[in-house]
Amino acid sequence: MPLPRVSDRRPLAVTSGDPAGIGPDLVLGLPRSQPGAPLVVLGDLDVLQARAEQLRLEVRLRAWQPGDRASGEALSVWHCPAGANVIAGQPDPATARGTLTLLDRAIDGCLDGTFAGMVTAPLSKAVICEGADASFTGHTEYLAQRSGIERVVMMLATPALRVALATTHLPLREVADAINADDLSATLRILHKDLRERFSVPHPRIMVLGLNPHAGESGHLGREELDVIIPVLDALRAEGMQLSGPLPADTAFTPKHLAQQDAVLAMYHDQGLPVLKYSGFGEAINITLGLPFVRTSVDHGTAFDLAGSGRASHRSLQAATRWAMTLAGQ
Known part of the structure; x- marks a missing residue:
């Protein structure tokens, strides 16, 4: 069965996770693994472009803002500055607030109907705790708190x-x-x-x-x-x-x-x-x-040692994206 036209569907938000981890590597592979899917990546455009060059990937990146249509021919990116110079494999607490901004924008977009659901690439709890929020315990708890949900x-x-x-x-x-x-x-x-x-x-x-x-x-x-x-x-x-x-x-x-x-x-x-x-x-x-929207994620961590190497497996993010589309009815 052919996919509906991109214009007919609300996009999924895909957060790129810790910019020094493998999240950017993984999201850059989405146009190849999910051709035509209505996806919007939340991340730093400059980091994604630099990582694509490091990995020698030919990926078209297109700046996106709420109200735009997700492109079926390029990777739509809602630019969220990382907050510091990013080197693949070298976590930096100075990027913590930028990483939380990715989540905040995705959550707000799911709650207001901009996005049909969200997929999250891995982040580092230690980086977030050191650089932004010492009480941070993980995606799951943060999503519940920001969504006003008592239990997920x-x-x-x-x-x-x-x-x-x-x-x-x-x-x-x-x-x-x-x-x-x-x-x-x-x-x-x-x-x-x-x-x-x-x-x-x-x-x-x-x-x-x-x-x-x-x-x-x-x-x-x-x-x-x-x-x-x-x-x-x-x-x-x-x-x-x-x-x-x-x-x-x-x-x-x-x-x-x-x-x-x-x-x-x-x-x-x-x-x-x-x-x-x-x-x-x-x-x-x-x-x-238990959330009022669909959220899926990978089953692994940031794998800083693999960032920028081209050796990170894309399978879990691809599966999470497919499941999010199915659960959101996209």
């Missing part, structure tokens, strides 16, 4: 596996205190709703992991399962949700269990994501559920 859910997905998180970027010693009935219930409701409405899963089946080894071993290895997780699951099952668990994380990711599930809810970041990334690193995407 981070989910990574491959063609074969979806893993959502009950908590995201927290120190491990804080995770247990963050598992409470209200937040866990809200997370499961968001996951269930978006699986139905955005992923067209009519009756979502969600497998919930326990927090403790052996899912607490009946309280002998921790009481979070007995005191919080099981009561929440029982209450939501009574409303009609199909929930299994809490299951021990060390045996949950097996074909027997996964074949019966549409998504897995892990209690913390490094409980669920190592398995997903092992099974599909470089092809997985990060999706923020």
Whole structure:
């Protein structure tokens, strides 16, 4: 089926991430991988041009402003100055505010209808914290705050596996205190709703992991399962949700269990994501559920050591862009 004309569709915003990382390398490949797609890259035009020359890429860059049409023949770029001289592979806190400006413009554009959704290339939390906002913990939390949303859910997905998180970027010693009935219930409701409405899963089946080894071993290895997780699951099952668990994380990711599930809810970041990334690193995407707009991202970091080398894989950004277009109905 041919794509609709670019003029018929609102563009997706694609933020270029940390200017010293591989984000600029990746977005410069979009015209080749997504020909004719209505995309607007948010980044520093000079940085993108310099990176294209460094990589010996023949890419036409076209300055874009709100109200313009996204070009199908050139890479439309909404110029956002980086704030400092950029050298590929050398992170600089002086660029932090410029990187946040990319996000702010993309968020505002999604909220006011300029953009159909957004795709984010990787940024460095350390650079942002050092140069702009010491409280910054990641894209997911920042998007929720700027959008006025109390709770969102981070989910990574491959063609074969979806893993959502009950908590995201927290120190491990804080995770247990963050598992409470209200937040866990809200997370499961968001996951269930978006699986139905955005992923067209009519009756979502969600497998919930326990927090403790052996899912607490009946309280002998921790009481979070007995005191919080099981009561929440029982209450939501009574409303009609199909929930299994809490299951021990060390045996949950097996074909027997996964074949019966549409998504897995892990209690913390490094409980669920190592398995997903092992099974599909470089092809997985990060999706923020619960926002009033579509947001997808790559499954990897800034890879400063690869910036400007031509060796960075484009697969995750390409997948994130395709998924954003599908979820936004573009």
